[in-house]
Amino acid sequence: MSAPPLSGAVYDRGYRPYTGPRGGRREATWALWRLSVRRALGLRRSWRQKVFPWTLLAITTVPAVVNVGIGYAIRNDPLEIPDFAFITYREYVGVSTALLLFVALTAPDVVCPDRQQRVLPLLFSRPLTGSDYVTAKVGAIAAIVFGFGFLPQVVLFVGQMLVSDGALEYFTDNAEVLWQVPISVALLAVYYGAVGVALASLTDRRIVGGVAILGVALVTSVVAAIIIESAGDGGTPFAVLNVLALPLEVRDLVFLGHLSTDSDLSGVSGGGVLAVLAYLLVLTSSIAVLQHRYREVAL
Amino acid sequence: MQQAPSPLVLRTDQLTKSYAGGPPALAGLSLAVPAGSVGLVGANGAGKTTLFRLMLGLMQPTSGRIEVAGRDVATDPVGIRGRLGYMPEHDCLPLDQTASDIVATFGELAGLPVRAARQRASDVLDLVGLDEARFRPVGGFSTGMRQRTKLAQALVADPHLVLLDEPTAGLDPLGREEMLDLVARLAGFGISVILATHLLDDVQRVCEHVVMIDRGHLVLAGPIDQLMQTTGQLRVEVGGRPDAVAVLADALAGRGLSARPLDDHSLDVDTRDQGDAAADTVRDAVADLGLRLYALSTRHRSLDDVFLQQASR
Numbered sequence: 001m002s003a004p005p006l007s008g009a010v011y012d013r014g015y016r017p018y019t020g021p022r023g024g025r026r027e028a029t030w031a032l033w034r035l036s037v038r039r040a041l042g043l044r045r046s047w048r049q050k051v052f053p054w055t056l057l058a059i060t061t062v063p064a065v066v067n068v069g070i071g072y073a074i075r076n077d078p079l080e081i082p083d084f085a086f087i088t089y090r091e092y093v094g095v096s097t098a099l100l101l102f103v104a105l106t107a108p109d110v111v112c113p114d115r116q117q118r119v120l121p122l123l124f125s126r127p128l129t130g131s132d133y134v135t136a137k138v139g140a141i142a143a144i145v146f147g148f149g150f151l152p153q154v155v156l157f158v159g160q161m162l163v164s165d166g167a168l169e170y171f172t173d174n175a176e177v178l179w180q181v182p183i184s185v186a187l188l189a190v191y192y193g194a195v196g197v198a199l200a201s202l203t204d205r206r207i208v209g210g211v212a213i214l215g216v217a218l219v220t221s222v223v224a225a226i227i228i229e230s231a232g233d234g235g236t237p238f239a240v241l242n243v244l245a246l247p248l249e250v251r252d253l254v255f256l257g258h259l260s261t262d263s264d265l266s267g268v269s270g271g272g273v274l275a276v277l278a279y280l281l282v283l284t285s286s287i288a289v290l291q292h293r294y295r296e297v298a299l
Numbered sequence: 300m301q302q303a304p305s306p307l308v309l310r311t312d313q314l315t316k317s318y319a320g321g322p323p324a325l326a327g328l329s330l331a332v333p334a335g336s337v338g339l340v341g342a343n344g345a346g347k348t349t350l351f352r353l354m355l356g357l358m359q360p361t362s363g364r365i366e367v368a369g370r371d372v373a374t375d376p377v378g379i380r381g382r383l384g385y386m387p388e389h390d391c392l393p394l395d396q397t398a399s400d401i402v403a404t405f406g407e408l409a410g411l412p413v414r415a416a417r418q419r420a421s422d423v424l425d426l427v428g429l430d431e432a433r434f435r436p437v438g439g440f441s442t443g444m445r446q447r448t449k450l451a452q453a454l455v456a457d458p459h460l461v462l463l464d465e466p467t468a469g470l471d472p473l474g475r476e477e478m479l480d481l482v483a484r485l486a487g488f489g490i491s492v493i494l495a496t497h498l499l500d501d502v503q504r505v506c507e508h509v510v511m512i513d514r515g516h517l518v519l520a521g522p523i524d525q526l527m528q529t530t531g532q533l534r535v536e537v538g539g540r541p542d543a544v545a546v547l548a549d550a551l552a553g554r555g556l557s558a559r560p561l562d563d564h565s566l567d568v569d570t571r572d573q574g575d576a577a578a579d580t581v582r583d584a585v586a587d588l589g590l591r592l593y594a595l596s597t598r599h600r601s602l603d604d605v606f607l608q609q610a611s612r
Contacts, residue, residue, distance in 0.1 A: 015426060015488040018419060018457035023410035025377055031407035044400060118391045122452070125355050125385035126408040127377045297357060 029132040032123070036140030040106040052105055053144070056098045061152040063087050068159030075163050086160075089177040090255040092153055093184045094248050099145055099192060100217060107141050107196035108209030116204040120297045130294035134197075134287065142186075142193030149185040157181075184251040191247045191283055198286035201293045217244045228264045235267030240278035249275035306369065308334050308460050308491045309354065314363035316349050316515075324349040326515040327363070332493070336486045338502030338509040338523075339495040340606070346515040347495040351462050355380055368459050381410055384453030384461035384490075388468055391449065394438035398429055398448045401437065402455050409456030416455065423451040427481060443474035450481060460491045467501055479505050499602040503527075511606060519605070527600050533568040535581055536594035543590050550584045567598065 037043075042050035067087055114120050123133065157177065164170040199216060200209035224242035231238070240246065242264075252260040253272055265271035309332035317323040325346045341347050352358050354367050356376020365372045367379050392401055399420055406416030424433045427447040432440070437448055446466060453461045466482060467475040483505040485492050494506060502509055503523065511518035519526070535558075537543045544566050548558040551568060556577060560566045570577035578595060585592045 015484075016422060017489065018411070018415065020415050021412060022381060022456075023412075024381060027410045028408045031404070034407075035404055045395070113393060113395075117393055118387075118389055119393055121387055122385070122391045122405065123408065124357060125380060125383065126405065127381040127410060128408065129377060 025127050025129065025132055028126055028128045029136050032128065032133065032136035033140050033143075036110045036137055037144060039110055040140060040144055053102060056102045057148050057151070059098045060148050061155055063092065064152040064156035064159065067156060068163060071160055072163040075165075087156070089153060089156070089174075089181055090184075090251065092156060093149065093181065093251045093255075094188045099149060099188075100214070100244070102148060103141060103145060103192045103196035104210045104213040106144070107193070107213060108200040108203075108206040110140060111137055111197055111200050112204050112206045112209050115201075120294075124297045130291060130296075133294050134290040138190070138193045138197050138287075138290070140193075141197055142189040145192050146185055146189035149189060150182060153177075153181045153185070180255050184247075184254040187250050187254070187279075188247040191279065194283055194286040194290070195243070198289040198293075201290055220244065224264070233267070235264055235271070237265070237268050237271070237274055239264035239268070240274060243278075243282050246275060246279045246282060250279050306334050307331055307366070308337075308368055309493065310366040311350075312364040314350075314353065314365055315361045316346075316353060316358070317361045323361070323515050325353075325360075325512075328512070328515065328517055330510060330517065330520060332510060332520070333508060334491045335508060336483070336492045336494065336506040338506035339493050339512070340497065340499060340502055340509060340602075341495075341512040341518075342497055344514065345512045347512065348464065349515075350512075351385070351464065351495065354462065355383060355385060381456070382459045384456065384458035386449045386453040386461065386463045386466060388465040390445065392437045392445060392452075395436055397434050398424060398437055398440070398444075398451070399433040401448060402433075402451045405452040406455040409458075411456055419455045419457070420451070423454045424448075426454070427451045428477070442469045443471070443477070446470060446474070446478060447481075450478070454485075454490070458490060460493065461485065463492060463494045465496055466494065467496070467498065475501075499606060503602045509602065523602070526605050527602065531569065531571040532598045533570055533577060533581060534565065534594065534596050534598045535568055535585075535592075536565045537585060537590045537592055538564055539589065539591040543588075546588055547584060547590060550588055551581065554580050554584060556580060564593070 039045070041053050042048075064087075071086070114123065124130075157174070161167045161170045161174075195216075196213050199212045200206075203209050203212065220241055220243045224239055224245070227238045227241065228236055245264075249259060249263060249265060249272075252258070252263065253276065259266045259272050259275065263271070265275055268274065309330060311328050311330045314325050314328040314330075315323055316325045328346070328350070339347050339350070353360055353365050354372065356372045356379055359373070368382065370379055372379055396404075399417075402420035402424055403413075403416045406419050407413060411419060421430075421433070424430055427450055429444060429447050429451065432444060437445055440448065446469075450463070450466065453463070463482065467478050470478060479501060482492060482494060486507075492506075494502060496502060506523060508521065509523050509526065510520040535547070537547055540546070541563070544560045544563060548560055548566060551558045555572060556568055556570070558566045558568045568577065568581055573580060581595060582592070
């Protein structure tokens with residue numbers, strides 16, 4: 001008589017070697033970038049981690065939706081709401097503090113746990129260097145900020161094109177924003193990403209990192225405002241101390257070719273060059289801080 | 300036919316690493332470690348972690364040379380890390396992620412394509428016994444399960460060599476046995492292991508070779524079988540009368556064998572003068588005295604003996 005079939009048997013499937021393709025530093029950096037983007041957006045995490053980033057995306061899109069909606073409502077009678085000022089593409093770049101809040105929340109979330117939970121030694125036992133780590137982390141935050149800054153602009157552009165009298169005419173009249181918007185949003189995203197991640201890298205506690213980012217933004221803007229106020233109408237080069245405003249000065253250079261007349265640097269000789277230099281100085285300083293923080297990792 | 304020598308997984312030549320303001324962590328260490336399971340033994344501060352960091356290319360030696368799997372670490376540190384697995388002693392896992400996500404991620408970070416990394420993660424989690432728990436966050440895992448997850452991430456990219464730093468630390472006896480069983484199986488998969496530990500029992504249980512270092516210096520290195528060669532002594536346990544050990548020692552002295560009583564029932568007999576014939580001499584002496592012979596065995600050295608002997612020099 002044959003034995004009855006076994007149920008619940010444990011099968012040892014042994015070990016299968018891997019013979020497929022293997023990547024190097026580039027693939028490892030790309031993998032770390034994907035991991036960081038997923039984490040920042042709350043993907044493969046609980047719903048609570050998803051609420052904040054996606055709410056912020058919704059908030060950044062509100063001005064575009066409102067503008068398009070009003071544009072649609074008054075398409076036949078532009079004088080119906082005479083006081084309504086449509087937002088311009090230039091103003092829409094970095095106009096929302098939601099982007100800053102996003103960086104303050106997510107930049108610490110993608111770097112602090114690596115140090116706090118001692119994941120760094122494990123990461124650096126893979127084919128990654130400190131520079132790769134910095135590239136992946138800054139790249140992840142910058143990419144999301146770019147997405148959150150760029151997608152509402154797309155909504156605004158497409159919406160306004162569709163509600164305009166002539167879509168093709170609107171498109172040709174505003175064709176220059178097709179390069180101005182992505183470039184200025186990219187410059188803003190890289191700046192926010194680098195500064196945010198650099199500040200967050202100085203601590204292993206997320207809450208401290210977030211407060212540091214918001215604190216630096218607040219303190220520098222207040223200090224700059226006091227100096228500007230005391231300098232009078234002529235403007236002052238110390239306006240560059242407002243580090244949060246620097247990418248907006250650079251944005252104006254991209255859109256207008258010169259500083260905006262309402263810029264605090266507009267009265268300063270060589271103000272545009274000064275703004276660009278200050279922007280680059282803050283950016284490179286942030287990268288230098290990051291390179292220093294991740295130059296060597298203890299096991 | 301002469302057997303080909305096994306390839307080396309680690310070779311160091313006068314390897315020295317000094318930190319500012321302290322004695323060298325490694326002082327002129329020269330090693331040739333063959334493939335297989337190797338125990339790296341030393342007390343805290345012996346230089347084990349420094350050696351791992353140098354192997355992973357995470358820092359430069361002060362002087363000397365280090366090769367891992369035949370490749371010079373100085374010329375290609377990042378490339379070497381692609382074929383090494385590393386399991387740290389300390390907690391190092393993102394606690395809010397599932398074991399499956401963590402292991403797959405570290406597979407991708409080792410250069411595996413996404414789909415392959417997911418498949419390998421499933422396989423190695425199965426291998427380490429975490430097949431049913433793999434979709435749970437590791438924050439809720441026991442110490443043993445976290446250790447297994449750490450081992451799984453080290454294996455996911457099918458490395459040539461895994462560096463295990465105190466893999467049984469913090470485990471209960473059952474967990475320790477299971478972890479050692481897993482480590483012992485790795486050599487059969489073609490994966491060499493360097494097991495850093497201060498637990499000599501662990502090394503004796505799963506390793507073929509041992510390297511002992513102390514304060515950056517090499518104490519000894521070699522196959523465990525050779526190090527644990529016979530001691531040239533017989534362990535004899537007798538009874539039948541209260542002074543059995545004493546009278547047997549006297550009788551053996553009369554037959555040309557020196558004996559060292561250990562307690563009321565056992566003694567060690569030096570066999571180096573008579574070799575294998577000593578066992579017959581002991582047996583005959585016990586029979587002539589009318590004693591009861593409970594045990595007669597060749598005494599082997601343990602790694603503890605070897606370590607203590609070297610440390611006392």
